[in-house]
Amino acid sequence: MAQQSDQFKKVISHAKEYGFVFPSSEIYDGLSAVYDYAQNGVALKKNIREYWWKSMVQLNENIVGIDSAIFMHPTIWKASGHVDAFNDPLIDNKVSKKRYRADVLVEDYVAKIEAKVEKEVSKAAKRFGDSFDEAQFKSTNPRVVGYQEKAVAILKRLGQSLEKEDLVDVKALIEELEISCPESGSRDWTEVKQFNLMFGTKLGASADSAMDLYLRPETAQGIFVNFLNVQKTGRMKLPFGIAQTGKAFRNEIVARQFIFRMREFEQMEMQFFVKPGTQKEWYEHWKETRLKWHKSLGMGDENYRFHDHDKLAHYADAASDIEFNFPFGFKELEGIHSRTDFDLKAHEEFSGKKLQYFDHEDNTSYTPYVVETSIGLDRMFLAVFSNSLVEEELDNNTTRTVLKLPAVLAPTKAAVFPLLKKDGLPEVARQIIEDLKWDFNVFYDEKDAVGKRYRRQDAAGTPFCITVDHETLDNNTVTIRHRDTMEQQRVNISELKAIINKEVDAKNWLTTM
Numbered sequence: 001m002a003q004q005s006d007q008f009k010k011v012i013s014h015a016k017e018y019g020f021v022f023p024s025s026e027i028y029d030g031l032s033a034v035y036d037y038a039q040n041g042v043a044l045k046k047n048i049r050e051y052w053w054k055s056m057v058q059l060n061e062n063i064v065g066i067d068s069a070i071f072m073h074p075t076i077w078k079a080s081g082h083v084d085a086f087n088d089p090l091i092d093n094k095v096s097k098k099r100y101r102a103d104v105l106v107e108d109y110v111a112k113i114e115a116k117v118e119k120e121v122s123k124a125a126k127r128f129g130d131s132f133d134e135a136q137f138k139s140t141n142p143r144v145v146g147y148q149e150k151a152v153a154i155l156k157r158l159g160q161s162l163e164k165e166d167l168v169d170v171k172a173l174i175e176e177l178e179i180s181c182p183e184s185g186s187r188d189w190t191e192v193k194q195f196n197l198m199f200g201t202k203l204g205a206s207a208d209s210a211m212d213l214y215l216r217p218e219t220a221q222g223i224f225v226n227f228l229n230v231q232k233t234g235r236m237k238l239p240f241g242i243a244q245t246g247k248a249f250r251n252e253i254v255a256r257q258f259i260f261r262m263r264e265f266e267q268m269e270m271q272f273f274v275k276p277g278t279q280k281e282w283y284e285h286w287k288e289t290r291l292k293w294h295k296s297l298g299m300g301d302e303n304y305r306f307h308d309h310d311k312l313a314h315y316a317d318a319a320s321d322i323e324f325n326f327p328f329g330f331k332e333l334e335g336i337h338s339r340t341d342f343d344l345k346a347h348e349e350f351s352g353k354k355l356q357y358f359d360h361e362d363n364t365s366y367t368p369y370v371v372e373t374s375i376g377l378d379r380m381f382l383a384v385f386s387n388s389l390v391e392e393e394l395d396n397n398t399t400r401t402v403l404k405l406p407a408v409l410a411p412t413k414a415a416v417f418p419l420l421k422k423d424g425l426p427e428v429a430r431q432i433i434e435d436l437k438w439d440f441n442v443f444y445d446e447k448d449a450v451g452k453r454y455r456r457q458d459a460a461g462t463p464f465c466i467t468v469d470h471e472t473l474d475n476n477t478v479t480i481r482h483r484d485t486m487e488q489q490r491v492n493i494s495e496l497k498a499i500i501n502k503e504v505d506a507k508n509w510l511t512t513m
């Protein structure tokens, strides 16, 4: 991303100002594409992880979790194909000396064509009003049809060239489309080269006995190599799944999109083992289930779309991304991949150990097929955070910045304020904190006028503010203010827990799925 939109810039600065995300090693001027989660960020991240874990593991009796090590035997990455094929095609611009992913340059070009289609559609929608039929317009308007055909043809050619490893044709495509460097505007490009994304490191004390290792570029392989251990010790019957969340590392070439593309990031993956021949059905099942999970958070159904792959990875027989409408457009948030029996078969071959399932119903042994769901936790964080950040015009001609995080994910569920710092009000507020803190993350604040305290909590995404005033001393009631509506209710202190719980309880969110 050469230029960041204003909204994206606001997201990045808000994330820093309100203690969500800091650049790593900032006092040393930072480290490229590496970030630290701050006091609020770590809580939001944990809540997203838990929301995922609950829906995938806790609510499915045939899915269990593991936590495998980041260091793994180096042959694993030979077997998985990462040593030979985990490459990105890169190209340098000779004038700006900037390095790009060649496929991303082409995809960005296509995104611009798609934006033109969207523009034509919204113009036509205005012109035709209620009688507008979008599908008909898209299939009949000559200009729009032309754009769409062009986009499809470009992506098809890119897919085919990458699959054949025909990097000369990828460069030819960039030249034919007259794609220029976003930074310098120059069209003077180097050849396209492959670049392996794995980080290497060493295990062991002495130089001669040290073993070359890789930092894992995905968590999935830790699941495959434990497949039989889990199946046997958990007495799991097919179909069943193994889930894990954890760090992955990729030496990304283009990493300029904040936490969208990092060099150290966290994945939440689930590998679902199925009987061969049923993978298509399970692939469709997980596509739908994962989309519903996203939609359960109420961030706007129109902000999601599937992107089915033409170009398939070496291990897949079908693959689709769930794309989200980030501040810089629709981009991959999660991948759903039908991985066939590639991984288990490869580990059988490289390790010499059998990784088969004995099916008691059929009395046969076979290698299961696998359907994977793989989502980046940091990308999900960015989706939630950027979608929630809004600038609202108020009736009195002022604006407020509010982070409308889904309440189930909000780092702090309620802030408690004494109206004044005297007359015994702080003591009552503290008592409320003491009571609520066993169930929720709560925050005490007595500084500044209440209006200012409300604004601070709005900007940090806290769904409720509770204010203790003099009336509280008489009748045990407080005001509870709702972040999104700014409405205030007078309620008894004893009702607080239930009011908060109703809005933050994952059950109420996940049962809308």
Ligand code: ATP
Residues within 6 Å of the ligand: 218, 250, 252, 259, 260, 261, 262, 263, 265, 266, 267, 332, 333, 334, 335, 374, 375, 376, 377, 378, 379, 380
């Ligand atoms: P991309 O095409 O954006 O590089 P990918 O197709 O290589 O992503 P997968 O290997 O399918 O990604 O990984 C699964 C998920 O992990 C992605 O959908 C994304 O959410 C997340 N992810 C992948 N790479 C990164 C990264 N560098 N930083 C943050 N999240 C990432």
